[in-house]
Amino acid sequence: MYKCPLVFVLYEKSVKTEDLEIRQIPQAANISEGSSVTMTCSWNIRHSERVRVNWSKDKIMIFSEVGKGNYKPDGREYIIEENYSNLTIPNTVLNDSGLYHCEVFVEIPPPVRRASGEGTLINVIAFQKTNLIIWLLAAISPVMLIVIVALYCCYRNVKNRRQNASSVYENTSTIKKEALQQKIEKSSQFYVNCAELSLSQQKIHDKSANIYKLRTQQKKNQPMSKVIEERSSSEIYQNV
Incomplete structure (x- = not known):
């Protein structure tokens, strides 16, 4: 996330020491914690054989070096x-707040000339977590919305x-149940028909047996009737 460290910038007036001018x-x-800031110190003398540059913070020396380099x-x-x-402070923290000065010494050619800038006041502001949350939400919200919509579509x-699949299964189950019920009903009807047929056969058999018994009884009773008739005739003859 890009941060703009400079809220306002004021250019320092030049300071002259004889012919050496520093700006x-x-x-x-004013910068946010975690951002970077760069301070620049320039002078008007060129082609010097030896130049020393000092940087200080709150009047305490933090850097001193001679010659070009990084x-x-x-x-x-x-x-x-x-x-x-240039003095660049990357990833600033609250302790980086302070007043920074640049001091230049032109040592060769002599005489030694010295000049310093009027300073840069750096104020590091504590980073607000709420701002981070807002930025994160602003960055993540569109992506999250797309993800949520995609997940919802997949869910649907x-x-x-x-x-x-459930409807097909239910329909298949219903068809199977109906077919099974029909088979059961047909089987039950078949058993009922068989039972009725068996009962009819039993009735026919019983009737046949009764008829046979009746005929047999009739046959047994016929000789007895003849004997009774003969006896009756003899008795009548004797009485006469």
Whole structure:
């Protein structure tokens, strides 16, 4: 996430020592914790054989070096060129707040000339977590919305598939149940028909047996009737 460290920038007035003129910018800067800030100190003398640059914070020396180069002795970055020097503080913390001064010594050619800038006041502001949350939400919200919509669509598709599968299963189960019920009913009807047929056969058999018994009884009773008739005739004859 990009942070703009400079809230306002004021250019420092030039300071002259004989023929050496120094300008230090910015005059002040308010920055958020975790961002970076760069201070520049420039001078008007060129082609010097030996130039020493000092940087101090709250009147305490933090850097001193001679000659061109890029230096990182304490986590800060110091750059010295022919007629300017930069001090860059990356990933600032609250302790980086303070008043920074640049001091230049032109040692060769003699005489030694010295000049310093009027300073840069750095104010590091504590980073607000609420701002981070707002930025994160602003960055994540569109992505989360897309993800939520995609998940919802997937959920609906899965749900519809399950419902269709359930409907097919229920229809298949209903058809199977109806077919099984029909088979059971047919089997029951078959058993009933068989039972009725068996009962009819039993009745026919019983009737046949009764008829046979009746005929047999009749046959047995016929001789007895003849004997009774003969006896009756003899008795009648005797009485006569």
